[in-house]
Amino acid sequence: MSPLQRAFLLEAAGRYLWWQQPEEALACPRRILAQVMNLGVWEDWCRMTALFTPEELAEVLAHAEMGQFSPRSWSFWHCRFSKEIPPMPHRIAP
Incomplete structure (x- = not known):
């Protein structure tokens, strides 16, 4: 991870994963990115x-x-990457 990516992830974690400390959230960068992809504002998407x-x-x-x-x-992100839209992740009942 580059220093710019790390800085973005720490900043985004502080804004989008408010229940965790940014350094703690950095242990799972995919989760931070998912939050930005789901809840982010245009400027954060662009960055x-x-x-x-x-x-x-x-x-x-x-x-x-x-x-x-x-x-x-x-749907938006799958279309953005020109991918077929699969069913959303769901819980499988036992």
């Missing part, structure tokens, strides 16, 4: 897409957990 490759952001979608994305964000 994120300038700092992270489409492949890195597509990996966030590929490893998404249940509840990390709204249906709207899920």
